[in-house]
Amino acid sequence: MITRQKILTGVVFSFVLFLASQGSFGQQLPVYSQYMMNKFLINPAVTGSEGYTAFNLTSRKQWLGIKDAPLTFAASGQTRLMKNSSGGRRGSGGRGGHPSGMGRVGLGAYIFNDRHGLVSRSGLQLTYAYHIPFDRSQLSFGLSGTFWQFRLDRASARLFNPDDELFNSMDNALFIPDANLGVYYSDERFFAGFSASQLFQSSFKFGGKGYDQYKLYRHFYLMGGYSIMASDKIAIEPTMLFKATQQGSFQMDLTFNVYFIENYWAGISYRTPSTLVLMGGVKVDKFYFGYAFDFSFNSIMYHSYGSHEILIAMKLGESARKFKWLQRY
Numbered sequence: 001m002i003t004r005q006k007i008l009t010g011v012v013f014s015f016v017l018f019l020a021s022q023g024s025f026g027q028q029l030p031v032y033s034q035y036m037m038n039k040f041l042i043n044p045a046v047t048g049s050e051g052y053t054a055f056n057l058t059s060r061k062q063w064l065g066i067k068d069a070p071l072t073f074a075a076s077g078q079t080r081l082m083k084n085s086s087g088g089r090r091g092s093g094g095r096g097g098h099p100s101g102m103g104r105v106g107l108g109a110y111i112f113n114d115r116h117g118l119v120s121r122s123g124l125q126l127t128y129a130y131h132i133p134f135d136r137s138q139l140s141f142g143l144s145g146t147f148w149q150f151r152l153d154r155a156s157a158r159l160f161n162p163d164d165e166l167f168n169s170m171d172n173a174l175f176i177p178d179a180n181l182g183v184y185y186s187d188e189r190f191f192a193g194f195s196a197s198q199l200f201q202s203s204f205k206f207g208g209k210g211y212d213q214y215k216l217y218r219h220f221y222l223m224g225g226y227s228i229m230a231s232d233k234i235a236i237e238p239t240m241l242f243k244a245t246q247q248g249s250f251q252m253d254l255t256f257n258v259y260f261i262e263n264y265w266a267g268i269s270y271r272t273p274s275t276l277v278l279m280g281g282v283k284v285d286k287f288y289f290g291y292a293f294d295f296s297f298n299s300i301m302y303h304s305y306g307s308h309e310i311l312i313a314m315k316l317g318e319s320a321r322k323f324k325w326l327q328r329y
Contacts, residue, residue, distance in 0.1 A: 053079040069304070074110065077108060106129035120151050121149070136187055179200060194220070198219055234258065235262075267280070287312070
């Protein structure tokens with residue numbers, strides 16, 4: 001016989017599985033295989049650091065072949081505010097090679113939606129960044145505010161007892177505010193950054209008073225990379241992304257990308273504990289198209305055709321091209 005407690009347990013399990021599916025070891029935030037192509041998604045300090053106005057779309061279908069597998073969609077935009085030309089500085093360059101019109105403030109926005117089974121999460125993130133230029137490098141700080149909505153799809157639920165009092169008393173949606181912060185350094189060849197997400201550790205619960213509360217835990221990201229010019233037309237860039245949660249769980253991505261004439265790239269990545277990622281892309285004028293395929297070497301490989309991620313981006317503006325030490329993308 002299916003009791004109310006079992007129904008509640010099933011709903012909660014679906015929610016917990018949704019969170020865990022976003023990354024190994026209980027991470028509650030999405031995994032992005034092509035993170036190096038849009039670092040803004042994991043570090044607010046990146047906002048406007050390149051000098052371009054950039055728009056990005058990312059779609060990720062995880063565990064293809066499994067019903068109700070996680071599906072992630074993200075759209076982001078960021079820009080660097082320009083200085084007022086009346087400030088007295090003229091010309092295309094200034095001391096240290098920085099364009100005269102380049103300001104220190106970056107602004108960005110990020111909307112997203114994750115869905116797994118009966119549970120979906122969507123939200124809006126607004127970001128402010130401040131950039132401090134040095135002779136041939138830059139140090140950036142960023143802060144973002146986030147508004148989450150967790151929603152339960154009642155229409156798709158199949159219950160033993162459709163009139164169950166406990167299930168019908170649950171809220172359809174939960175609304176949660178939160179914040180992220182980050183710091184980011186970049187020079188001609190090297191970049192490194194640290195960020196922390198879900199700073200408020202907001203709590204929420206399903207069901208009425210007296211049931212367990214669930215909390216969003218802080219997540220920490222440490223990333224870095226170095227670009228090596230193999231020739232005038234080929235650049236090799238190894239990167240690392242270390243992810244950890246407040247509970248002590250962690251995950252690491254080690255990636256090796258090769259860029260050809262700044263118009264094509266291909267790479268391979270290993271994500272602990274057992275995922276291999278192949279990726280590649282092409283630049284056409286101001287547009288960038290990227291694709292990544294994840295294959296897990298664990299028990300899920302017998303049920304899934306892997307995970308697929310598509311990235312489309314557009315970058316506008318000429319300012320970043322005036323100083324080569326800025327990251328290409």
